[in-house]
Amino acid sequence: MAVSSWTYRAVLRRQLNTLRLMRQRRGQSSKSNSKTAVDEDQVPTPNNIPTLPFWQRLGPLTQAAQAYARVQRRRPLTTQLCTSLVTYFCSDMIAQNAGDEEYDPVRTGRSLLIGGMSSIPSYKWFLWLSHSFNYSSRILSLGTKVFVNQLCFTPIFNSYFFGMQALLAGENVLEHIKRTVPTSIVNSLKLWPAVTAFSFTFVPIEFRSVFAGVIAVGWQTYLMFLNRAAEEEGAREHLVIEESATVAKLQSSAV
Incomplete structure (x- = not known):
């Protein structure tokens, strides 16, 4: 009799616990359903609508940027090559139109060749930089990226740019680099650290x-x-050397 009474109490306790759990689940489901209904019926206001990033609220510019991002995800290398060619073409056209000389298509072709050759390595470099030096401190990560970019990429790229310009123009490469690279590195400190920091902080990778x-x-x-100023300086120096050689030759023949 005692055993049956104990068994009856245990079964009754289990049933009560089961009923209690069922009631809790029903209460939770009813609350979630009511919350969903309220959310569905809620009138959109500035307080309950998430704010879109700035670049997603520019209308046609946003659509163009999104189209560019889709093309870049499908064919990143081809997209980077075309982007570099457009950049160098526009830069050369602006530089030539700002001067007093006539348009030189050879200079444009030279710029396109230099930009096309550097497009993929530059893309790979910044892709690697974006995935490297990611520390727990965001400020430390950003500062390291900017420092490494200025220390490694800027001198190498500027030397390549001016060296290729001199090589394709038939000038002395080392002398051309000495006249241009130090000045360009100093002036790059006024622009590219801020651009790099802003890009890695606010601009999505695509x-x-x-x-x-x-x-x-x-x-x-x-x-x-x-580069044009360095070419003109080199031409003046070459002209001075030729004139000095001519004068010395005339003096020696007169003697």
């Missing part, structure tokens, strides 16, 4: 090439002017 390309139009225009 739009960074577009953002950098827009800034690069102005920067490449400056490099074109600097």
Whole structure:
């Protein structure tokens, strides 16, 4: 009799616990359903609508940027090559139109060749930089990226740019680099650290090439002017050397 009474109490306790759990689940489901109904019936207001990023609220510009991002995800290398060619073409056209000389298509072809050759390595570099130096401190990560970019990429790229310009123009490569690279590195400190920091902080990775390309139009225009000034300086020095050699030759023949 005692055993049956104990068994009856245990079964009754289990049934009560089961009923209690069922009631809790019903209460939770009814609350979630009522909350969903309230959310569905809620009138959209500025307080309950999530704010879109700035670049997603620019209308046609946003659509163009999204189309560019889709093409870049499908064919990143081809997209980067075309972006670099457009950037260098626009920069060369601005630099030549700002001068007093006639348009030189050879200079444009030279710029397109230099930009096309550097497009893929530059893309790979910034892709690697975006995935590297990611520390727990966001400020440390950003500062390291900017420092490494200025320390490694800027001198190498500027030396390549001015060296190729001199090589394709038939000038002395080392002398041309000495006249242009130090000045370009110093002036790059006024622009590219801020651009790099802003890009890695606010610009999504698929739009960074577009953002950098827009800034690069102005920067490449400056490099074109600097390269042209160095070419003119080299031509003047060469002319002075030729004149000195001619005068010395005439003096020796007169004697």
